[in-house]
Amino acid sequence: MFTIVDRRLNPSGKSLANRQRFLRRAKEQVMRAVRDASAKRGIKDIDMGGDISISPDGIKEPTLQRSSSGGARNYVVPGNKEFMSGDKIKRPPQGGGGGQGNEGADDGDGQDEFRFVLSREEFIDLFLEDLELPDLAKRKLAVTDSLDWHRAGYSVSGSPTNLNLVRTMRNSLARRIALNRPTGDEIKALRVEIDDLERTGRDRVRLEEAREELALLLRRTQRIPYIDPVDVRYNRFDATPRPAAQAVMFCLMDVSGSMTEHMKDLAKRFYMLLYLFLTRRYKHVEVVFIRHTHKAQEVDEETFFYSPETGGTVVSTALEEMQRVVEARFPPSEWNIYAAQASDGDNALSDNGKTAQLMKEIILPICQYYAYIEVGQDGMSPGLAYGGGVRETDLWRTYKSIAEPVLAMRRVTQRREIYPVFRELFAKDGVAQQAEAGA
Amino acid sequence: MSIITSLGNVLGGGAAAGGEPLYQGADWDYDKVRRVYDAIEQVAVQDLGLDTYTNQIEVITSEQMLDAYSSIGMPLFYKHWSFGKHFARDEAMYRSGQRGLAYEIVINSNPCISYIMEENTMTMQTLVIAHAAFGHNHFFKNNYLFQQWTDADGILDYLSFAKEYIAKCEERFGHVAVERVLDAAHALMNHGVHRYPRRRTPDLRNEERRAREREEHRERTFNDLWRTVPGKAGGASPLSDRDRRRAMLELPEENILYFLEKKAPRLDGWQRELLRIVRHVAQYFYPQRQTKVMNEGCATYCHYRILQTLHERGQLTDGAWMEAMHSHTNVVFQPDFDDRRYGGINPYALGFAMMQDIERIASNPTAEDREWFPDLAGRGDPMGALRHAWANYRDESFILQYLSPALIRKFRLFHVADDARDPEMKVAAIHDERGYRAVRHALARQYDIAWAEADIQIVDVDLVGDRRLILEHRVLNQVLLDEASTKAVLQHLADLWGYEVELEEVDPATGARLKKHTIAPRRVLGSPV
Structure with a gap:
């Protein structure tokens, strides 16, 4: 008499609850490990899961054990080839004796690091934890035209x-x-x-x-x-107005000759983080790439990052291009608009006034958030002046004069600064403090 | 290959009488499993005389096998982060290919549940069914330790109760509070078992009834006169305060969790219940820890004999037999101590070798065996001898009783004594005439859980003073406790107890006090008194 039961269709992942408890328990270490790991990763793989190793300190399960050294011990071991009773043997270097086998190595003791695999979801969640999109006043007033229909009981009339x-x-x-x-x-x-x-x-x-x-x-x-x-x-069917759950992200970049590959790489990393972050918050995220020299154009990603271009630097052209694209395709009432601009801070002197005006009157009012990242040469603060003090670049000074909460500015010179800067910008209560923190 | 095949044909000489192979090829399906099960059952019951619980065989995926790992193989278990940790590690090791999955997991319950994996070939399923559903199952049902300590009928119900209870506690008191109690209880888990059968304590209802009866009796026989009778002159009781206190608290007590559950002053009811659950689980697994060699030896011997018989009768094809033997030899492989693969004595190897040895001694003994095992040698009925051994021994006593000189020679076992006071280790005994008994004795000790684990008892509570809990470690062979982990465990203990905890390490031979650990509670669990 016996029964055979097919359990294969039972839901797997029975230990999910245990896993969550474990991650919660080891959260601090896991977070640290995630940050370290993400620093080493290429941009493309940033949103993948992966191997994580953490120190076993916080997750030890101690038991009352005898110590592994001292005292008199007895071992019985197989495979004697040459020993006679009474022979002396040198102690093997690290405790354990001639072969204490698995005893004691069970938990905590022997291992330096605890390795395990995080899934993609878990990785991203930890990666972006305690970050938040700035929730700005403008969107609350926005009236959305788009309606969502959903079932709401029955009626005596209808089609x-x-x-x-x-x-x-x-x-x-x-x-x-x-x-x-x-x-x-x-x-x-x-x-x-x-x-x-x-x-x-x-x-x-x-x-x-x-x-x-x-x-x-x-x-x-x-x-x-x-x-x-x-x-x-x-x-x-009842109609409910649909909150704008779609976002468009404008990537603006100066591609004039003064922008080196390193600077572009920094900018790219920042864009990637922002994109990742937006995709976590919005169902639908569009990305628009606008590059500019003394004239601006909308391009695809490949061209944006890799195609060389020369010319002067007129920032306002990019802003005008952005305004044009918004008007053509992304009505601000339906889209949450985010913009990230990367530049080395150069701008044609005559353009500064126009840029400031455009920003103040047109761009910033339609944006949820506008991040300006000033990238510098590796190891060198951007715009390092002759005297050694920091000289503010043209664009920096221009934007600083605007001082709107929607506009955030940061300087980045090294790869490892990208993530901290990003966190600073989007930390849960970080919106208020950003304006003056630039210098 | 042709040689092997022809050998198979010779072996399969009785095939004409035995009949058709039960299956061909590697794929399995339910029909084949059913056929094979019936054939195995016939061999197991008729030829080996096994006596098993009803079997329930469950087919699972490798994913589910990993899941099962993390909750110590049980089909349902309460939630705790440590299981998640084990799961994460097992998964990482499995995915990176450092470790394969077990072929089976078998649960000591009635009906006896064995898991088989869908990825396995039909031959592996056959092997696993013979190994787990008959070998382990027989051992669970018949070994005295399991009979005495585990309740195969009730375990699944109990676990389901425990899971629900703990989930409810989490809901009501919060994850953190529950987790802290469980952490503390897990740290003391190894010291939460009763090692000796105790008087069965009556259940609560009976307890209450008896208390009532006692009260009634006292009321019935009340006589005020007794009050006027003068007391004994001098009045001093022969018992000291300490003795009376210890008697009242039922000290010394080595089951620390039990003591805390009953006597810890500050714990809440649900916290006591959690300790009780952990204690019960520890108790349930206690026999398994004491019978690794026997349990695996029994199961391995059974699958070997059963498959061999099936093959002899032609019910197993030669190919299947070769495949089964391939896995079998992998399982019973014992590397030498100087081999890189060495990781202690393989319980499968030792167990299987000992079972075969008993069979040999019973049916075909040498002069040496007759001298060493006068009762066993040449008595015939090897299965009877084996069943007797499986029922009445645990690893330690089994090795002490049955490890033969022939086997010591075969394994080339030798005994190394390592005294920290000497500069070098000494080979105390090898596989020679003078050494057999010493090796056997030392090996048996190695499997004695009472020797492997520290002997720690609660000896006193400072009731008049600061309620300090006093424990004693009776040091064996001058091996003290590991400092760091002891501190951590005592911290848990102090949190549960609610007051200071003191652990003294004592040499029982000389009475010398070697070391003292004292820990004050950090975050008391439970409510203020």
Whole structure:
């Protein structure tokens, strides 16, 4: 007697709850490990899971054990080839004796690091934990045109396509029973009886009665309709305004000759983080790449990062291009607009006024957030002046004069600064402090 | 290859009488499993005389096998981060290919549940069914330790209760509070077992009834006169305060979790219940820790005999037999101590070798065996002898009783004594006439859990003073406790107890006090008194 049970279709991941408890327990170490790991990663793999190793300190499970050194011990070991009793053997270097085997190595002791694998979801969650999109006043006022329809019970009026058959038939049935409408079976039975009586020709009285009955039933059938307009029910749909759950991210970059590969790389990393972050918060994220020299154009990603371009630097062209794209494709009432601009801070002197005006009057009002990243040469603060003090670049000074909470500015010179800067910008309460923190 | 095949044909000489192979090829399906199970059962019951719980075989995926690992093989278990940690490590090792998965997991329950993996070939399923569903199953049902200490009928229900109870506690008191109690309880888990059968304590209802009866009796026989009877002159009780206190608290007590559950002053009811659950789980696994060699030896011997018999009868193809033997030899491989692969004595290897040895001694003894095992040698009925051994021994006593000189020679076992006071280790005994008994004795000791684990007891509570809990470690062979982990465990203990905890390491031979650890509670679990 035995039973065989197929458990393969049972949901797997039974230990998920345990895993979550474990991650919660080791959170600090895991977070640290995630940050370290992400620093080493290429940009493309930033949103993948992966091997994580953490120190076993916080996750030890201590037990009362005897120490692994000192005292008198006895081991019985297999595989004697040369020893005679009474022989002396040198102690193996690290405790454990001639082969204490697995004892004691069970937990905590022997291992330096605890290695395990994080899934992609877990990795990203930890990576972006306690970051938040700045929640700005403008969006609250925004009226959205787009509506979401969803089921909201039943109504007595509606279009035929929304007819709810089940409800309708249920009502009809109830009414027919209540008003005692003759059923098809009753009428059929009576007709058969009349037929029978007519053919045989006996019992005339019963025939008359039956005919009358039938006439009555037919009359009732006509008066009490099978489906009455009062039975009919329609599915009701309610419209709720849909919050704009889509975002567009504008990547603006100066690609003039003064931007080195290193600077572009820094910018790219920042864009990647922002993109990753936006995709976590919005269902749908579009990315628009605008590069500029003394003129600006919208390009694809490949061109944006890798195609060389020369020319002067006029920032306002990029802003104008952005304004054009927004007007053409991304009405601010439907889209959350984010912009990230990367530049080495150069701008044509004559353009600064126009840039400031454009920003203040057009760009910033339509943006949820505008991040300006000033990238510098590796190991060198951008715009290092002759005297050794920090000289503010043209663009920096221009933007600083705007001083709107929507606009955030940071300087980055090294790869490892990208993530801290990003965190600073989006830390949960970081919005307020950003304006003056630049210098 | 042709030689092997022809050898198979010779072996399969009885095939004409035995009949058709049960299956061909590597794929398995339910029909084949059913056929094979029936064939195995016939061999197991008729030829080996095994007596098993009803079997329930569950087919699972490798993913589910990993899941099962993390909750110590049990089909349901309460939630705790440490299981998640083990799961994460097992998964990482499995995915990176450092470690394969076990072929099976078997649970000591009634019906006896064995898991088989869908990826395995039909031959592996056959091997696993013979190994787990019959070998382990027989051992679980018949070994005295399991009979005495585990309740195969009730375990799954109990675990399901425990899981729900702990989940409810988490809901009500918060994850953190529950986790802290469980952490502390897990740290003391090895000291949460009763090593000796105790008087069965009556259940609560009976307890209450008895208390009532006692009260009634006292009321019935009340006589005020007794009050006037003068007391004994001098009045001093022969018992000292300490003795009375210890008697009242039922000290000394080595089951620390039990003591805390019953006597810790500050714990809440649910916290006591959690300690009780952990204690029960520890108790359930206690026999398994004492019978690794026997349990695996029994199961390995059974699968070997069963498959061999099936093959002899022609019910197993030669190919399947070769495949099974390939896995079998991998399992019972014992590397030498100087081999890189050495990781202690392989319980499968030792167990299987000992079972085969018993079979040999019973049916075909040498003069040496007759001298060493006068009762066993040549008595015939090897299965009877084996079943007797499986039922009535644990690893330590089994090795002490049955490890033969022939086997010591085969394994080339030798005994190394390592005294920290000497500059070098000494080979105390090898596989020669003078050494057999010493080696056997030392090996048995190695498997004695009472020797492997520190002997720690609660000896006193300072009731008049600061309620300090006093424990004693009776040091064996001058091996003290590991400083760091002891501190951590005592911290947990102090948190549970709610007051200071003191652990003294004492040499029982000389009475010398070697070391003292004192820890004050950091975050008391439970409510203030």
